[in-house]
Amino acid sequence: MLDLALSQWLDTHAEGLDSGSSDPQEVLSQLARANVLRVGISPFLGGSGKNLADAVEILAAVASHSLTAAFVLWGQRTFIEYVLQSSNFALRERLLPFLLDGKLAGATGLSNAIKYLSGIEALQVQGSATEAGWALNGGLHWVTNLRRSGFVVAAAVENTQGGTPFILAIPGSTTGLQRSEDLQLMGLQSSNTAALDVVQAEVGSDWLLHEDAHAFLQSARPAFLGLQCGMSIGLARRSLQEVEEHLQHDRSILLETLLNQRWQLEGMVSELKRGLLNGRFREQPAALFCLRISFAEAAANAVQLELQASGGKAYLDEHGIGFARRWRESAFIPVVTPTLVQLRAQLQR
Template identity: 50%
Template structure:
């Protein structure tokens, strides 16, 4: 299980280039796949390396310690794989899972819109119009990661024009009517193949269905969707805290008890995340998972602040402490990735109001 994680040193060497977008972004998925990372947490009977979803969380965390860009791509790929694992469409799984596990093709999670839809934050942005037992799709996905230019498959929740139950479908970049935009002009993580997708008169049939009922499928996959995403926060915080512990010597030694305190809280939350995935309680109590997401985002900011305090002026000398500036900007992404902290806080407030009523 640990063998693929022992081969991540190359990511640290290329982290700056992937963050700036000067490296070949299309290399990330094949390289991660070649090293077996996408197989972690997938049953051996399905071509995986065994383990469970939390093993996938730790693999993404280990990647995020070296490069948040690579971890972001990893999350998109691994989350789409999770959709296939939980889909009742066995034919779709058998067609796509081997190539996705191997990193021969890119999988993207376009369900951020659907997760907001579940909380009443926004409407679905793609409409499906029935046509002779199939559907015509029209709409857009304004922000999707891992849209590899060499080819991708993306999940999307779609509203039905006939007022039927919303569905979750899988479409590829090669289908007529699917248009990938240029990469979004991100502040960081520029090598993540993040773009928008326009969808105009795209024809799909039952073979494209991940699930015929988005309102049951999305809550079922949300624990994995969000937990795998939290690997990014865990890994980034670990990297910052580890650096703070190393740099926090001499005049900066008074910081070390605080570094130890935050490190212990971080690992405690990781343990709670693991137990919640194991006993499946996040499916019935998503609020607990939301609170973990909020606190981990806060811990990332605390950890980066401790790294800065422990490093002092050296943090501003790129030749001496190159990773800090990148991690500082990477950290700014953590609060806004869907579901954002503001969205989660609003959802928790809504739930609290409902309970009070």
């Protein structure tokens, strides 16, 4: 499914992307070169066709090689989805070609907003109207794909004058927008993940993605979470593939467990695709929340099974470097926003 050159590049750089020794500037360029950013987008808009379910599969394929690269892809592709769903057609025409070419990095910035929609936390960016647009203050504590050579970030903004919260695209060059140094993560360090501080940042009205944050977030949430599930799917599939290779030797007792996990995983993948394509998750977000939790658990179970199948070799640097990375990657899946704890709390409500 993936371009051979991209697959080889990801395999070569997977460890470096995780540890931060590989250039984070290169990730998006490699993804764009292989045209993975265009999947699920109409050819009339510069895409390669197919649908959102196909975009999930592409993201899963990347994640099977490197979760860092998949995390960057998720940020870029989700921001592209925001632009596609925006009623600001002039903004779409201005940004989309550069986003698809990988020349401009798109950062979702709406993790806080997704939690806000679920009643988990308040919006972290406030805006007051000016003659040309808005003056913004606040901050975003964890944003991925803030590439130093150029980015645009989506943010939900609380209207300090009492109006409806709205969604803005904020260019990285905006005066008053300050990017921190990259966050020191346990892994995924070449993902351009940082914090943003917003102090009297002036943004024009031509950067408005949507005038109603509630309506926009409800519409965008299926793509946000659905594409996010692709990371778990790819990681789980890769670990189960590793298990299968180990079982060719002396641990065939795990074969039944392998087959059961694979069967359950692919059943959930089919359910996810159906829900994304028939619009079910817009009306029944709880069903998508449950799937997101189940995929995270499937990834954790697959990595654990890989450990059992590989035995002591997994604990040796010489043999277990790929497994160690997948173990760290599996630890990230439950805490990416919205976290599993936040999703379970929302389901209880």
